[in-house]
Amino acid sequence: MSGPVLACRGVAKLYGSGLARFVKNGRLSADPERLAADGVTAAVRDVDLEIFRGETFVIMGLSGSGKSTLVRCLSGLIEPTAGEVLFEGRDLSKISERELIQIRRLQMGMVFQNFALLPHLTVLGNVAFPLGIQGRPKAERDKRAREMIALVGLGGREGRFPRELSGGQQQRVGIARSLAVGPDVWFLDEPFSALDPLIRREMQDEVLRLQGMLKKTIVFITHDFDEAVRLADRVAIMKDGRIEQIGTAEELVLAPATDYVRSFTREAPRAKILTARSVMRPADGEDFAGHVPAGARIAAFAHDVEASQKPFAVVEDDKVIGAIDRLAMIDVLVGRELKAAR
């Protein structure tokens, strides 16, 4: 098995003056009270994480919790005050500036909330832009840009300028541009926050569709738990620069590590998050009305189970591993506390 694509070890990013006095042996050595008393902002602190190939890793938190700063550290845009960021096992602070630029240009793609398109360039010009920076010949970059434009559903609009496109279309251009160089890691920093809810959902579907085809390693920032649930393999919840918990949406809902995570996930759409496995009870040789796969989300079968007098079998590898009945459905749907490991 290969190691993580990206990893953080004790990463901290401070803003203020005389920061060296807060770092000992490469690690942050001051607590938040001391930093605050000295007028220092700890935008990020004590962050340890690993992101694996092909994973969609979502970083969530309220405004000011440190999401963007952490992602800037992960993408090598800024250097942490303490700790290490490893990209494919290499400490980003130990490689040359030149190589870092190459990694950022060739192996990382970025999508931003404000689209960050160049207004004087057409759709084709914008998408081809990063290929031009790489010095690729014009014919080659135009061909690749056209492919990317078609991929995001904007074929035929190559000659338009950003101002002639809707917000959703502009962000599709941003997406096409970020994918043009074929990056290994795809960073999306609140890419859909400026879009209205319907378009936002459409764009989430677009990311899911592209991810199904391209299988990138994705680091996605959002402050919306529903968005995280739709997209994420794992979610990291940040508060005051620290990560409170990392887990699947189901783990966060069933076993919140802190009160903060509990309050963050309280309103979560449980039926879309929880699986049959986490709400089943032991089966005791009863008669079943049907069966559901252990990994299926409640929303997919809630209606059938609720409408049935008899329980349903929960199956895995063709074996019955538990049972699920109306009462369990009602517990989930009304949000009654579940025991994490029944």
Ligand SMILES: Nc1ncnc2c1ncn2[C@@H]1O[C@H](COP(=O)(O)OP(=O)(O)OP(=O)(O)O)[C@@H](O)[C@H]1O
């Ligand atoms: N260049 C900077 N100089 C000083 N303080 C900064 C700087 N960048 C970020 N901060 C502070 O660090 C903290 C975290 O900011 P950051 O932008 O990472 O949060 P965020 O979670 O991405 O917020 P938002 O969702 O609003 O974008 C904030 O208190 C912010 O004011």
